[in-house]
Amino acid sequence: MRSRAMTTDQSAPRKPRVAIVFGGRSSEHAVSCATAAGVMQAIDRDAYDIVPIGISRDGHWVLTDGNPAPLELTATQTPEVAADGAGVVVPLSTTDRSLTVLEAGEVPRSLGEVDVVFPLLHGPFGEDGTIQGMLELADIRYVGSGVLASAAGMDKHYMKVVFASAGIPVGPYAVITDAQWQRDKAAAMDAVGALSFPVFVKPARAGSSMGISKVSSPEALEAAIEVARQHDRKVIVEQGIVGREIECAVLQGRGTDEPRTSQVGEIVVEAGGGHEFYDFEAKYLDEQGVVLSCPAQVPDRVSAEVRRLAGAAFDALGCEGLARVDCFYTETGDVLVNEINTMPGFTPHSMYPQMWAATGLAYPELIDELLQLALTRPVGLR
Template sequence: MVETALVKVGILFGGKSVEHEVSLLSAKNVMDALDSDRFELVPIFVDKAGRWLLVDSLDFLLGGAAAESDGVAISPGLLVSFVPGGKGRLVHLSDMASSTFVDVVFPVLHGSCGEDGSIQGLLKLAGVPCVGSEIIGSAIGMDKDVSKRLLREAGIPVAPFYAFRRGDAIDCRKVLEELGLPVFVKPASLGSSVGVAKAEDASELQAAIDAAFKFDTKVLVEKFVEGREIECAVLGNGNPVTSVVGEISSSHDFYSYEAKYIDKKAAKLTVPANIDPTMTDRVRALSLQSFHVLCCTGMARVDFFLSKDGSLLVNEINTIPGFTSMSMYPLMWQASGLAYRELITQLIELAMQRFALNEELKTSV
């Protein structure tokens, strides 16, 4: 009997991002859930300087025992780089004659240089399948300004907002006259509530904008929506499906970074959400519509605000949702009957199927 070779899965984690630590927590769960009967794990750590290193595990990183170089924590691993057109070949930079090959890459990277299309473009050039959305869906989903404008154009309701670039003249009083009080200020292209602040007056708004510009070159000022935070998970390529709907309630002023990842008592996760069947259907339908409008593939988590008057607004879409123990994406799928391990398996299979279809496209006339 001929044994089937294991599929080599490169788990890409860490990253040059303020969400680096969240990525480590997510990656640990994904690695632990990988089906060892089908897949061979190839951990690839991206440190905060942007260096890629092959490592044995991430346990020492989670334990805070990493060495430092130029003030940046790195691992005792092999420096590597993908070769353009190399079909998954990772060259060992210390010995250019040596290589490691992967069949597919699962980027568990949050934030810039991870879920914004940059890694997805690199992997496309390298000729290796990539879990999750491709370049365009990743780039659109990461930019809250662009994604909200596309959703609005498609008739999908979003909260009123302004977007400002660094250097723009901003009349805070005029913004507040238009949007009302309070408002939320967000870096346009970050997740995990990093840099998000609530402003109650013009001086607080200016301070929040200044703080957000430390993380991004574009920021959003968004009308406050009083309501419940509802979420739905999407899985698939051409014919995606949705999970049961979940709800997050926080004891903090809003669902902050601390509430998501540090204070485990701050957030209450309710899966399935206590909403009526009609609203559940509406959430799931809008999730699929948003997924398609924003050119997503593979996976996404769609976040909503459900107002007291019953109106539903899309807050944002996340193309590489968290996979930590407190993350809603895997929890909603578990509640839908899809176990964590099978979810990871399906995501890998979807990436390989999509890659195979793309390989059939003509490249000459």
Template structure:
């Protein structure tokens, strides 16, 4: 392990991005920027605009909050930011249009708060690996596997972990043989859920009650990803429970108390509005009201999933508790949301680690990480 840098570490908080979760990422960044200790870290907010432009963003956390039903966004007209690798260090360089670039200084840690493709999926992590920059969270492979729900099922199933059955429909297959795709989905038994394979925040997800709704559901999912996962719905009476995993300083991992999500009102499932808009009817029970043996099993399976995917830093593991008490893993998120309504920080707060301490631990874990292959 490499010791932390002796000076006040410079942390670049990177957010926004090109995915449909751009606004959610900005809200997450606002929460982290408000919590990170400016006396302990030199914090630099870096935004990625929807066109991919990197800019030196505002640290104004109010600007990065949800306003009514409107999500914030990165102002792509701000001064451009680049990473410059020189003599063993990677510097942040800033330049206004037409001005001489200014070197801010070496970056000790990047805190990537991007959700979805082009950020949470290993692409940004790969760039940082090539630049020799430490960063918070999972590496290239774990990020890619966690982002792709279809491959996540393969990895978890191979590790002996329980998952729901599903089939993948690619854009090529749907164009070449739609009837065959419909037959494969029908074999799962309706209802099913149609999901963008590499999406998040419940964008593009719909519940398909019967075959008449399938084509429209696939079309909706394809607006976010040409690769679609069709997944068997959990039985009626199943409960949605989540558990947080956090890397330990000794190389192992710790798990949080589990939490249960109950969606009420007009929502059939935990969709975008239920997740992020405070006026929507969602009840969170932390800790989840489950038998002690079930809570222990949830935490055990969460740690096993974390290790199976080779995660680092943090992850949130989502489960269904079936009516018979059996557990199946729904998803694993390598960069779960950090908004004020997000489950991950709330679970850790209930476990005894408050939000500022959680942010600090993630940065400290990254500072202790070696660069290169691990």
């Protein structure tokens, strides 16, 4: 077992301190809270000290008590970080990794140094390179991909551009920018003309199925674009692919090793379950009508190709730590990459941990592996 002990200036060993950061300003705030609840329940408290920090919807960083129960996402509870807690200030100097707590009427106090940040943030203002850039400025280690990979992985448009340039097959799509929409809606929708219906209309930089619509006719296109624009003014319209969605979890290799890939998995939305596709409710709130299968029942050659493409996608973006790659296995036997998620859903019931569990790496050990990867990688340019 690898040693987790850190040293102080007096060379006394101590446990690594992990700042678990969650919540955030995106529409995936509640999902991030649920992810944090899962991690805080499973992390080895004998091996790590944790500092739980929530980010409210308006961007306040606050110290929380670390109780996972209020952060769980259920049909009757939507968790949210309150902005009225003790404020937390993150250092932006390479010579100081100490967090400072600010409370009204109190003298600022130090929380001490943090060795690594686990940014359990989904969507814009967290998964998109923003918090990664802030941590890079301070030379603070963190779990997951760096600035460029996070930003490109968050933007479905540029993600597909990178994949195509690397020879990774992707499905047909069209992009509608805010400027195009404001200038001429009709012309913007004409760009979708090269696609055949049904199509999926999505915010270009959102996740957790937020703002996604399946559109079966041109008459419904404008309304679907407006729904997507509530989450992001840049919209991507993807060709509906006939086939099955097969997923693969990726872990960074150790040292110079190639990325590690899990058994492939499949989410089956059963007919009559009330979900036309794998939407937000199916992902997080409804246990009926959705079956998660891992390993997916596909031919060995398809499983091997999905795993190969998942590793290639991880490398093409320059990812670090973790990612989940979603592919289509078409009726004609082809495999296409749909997208990559650089901070995938990470509750114990999410596909990413479940695929690794099926591959032999349980949830607590997966958390430990990610923290160890982050603690051993260099800061700065790499």
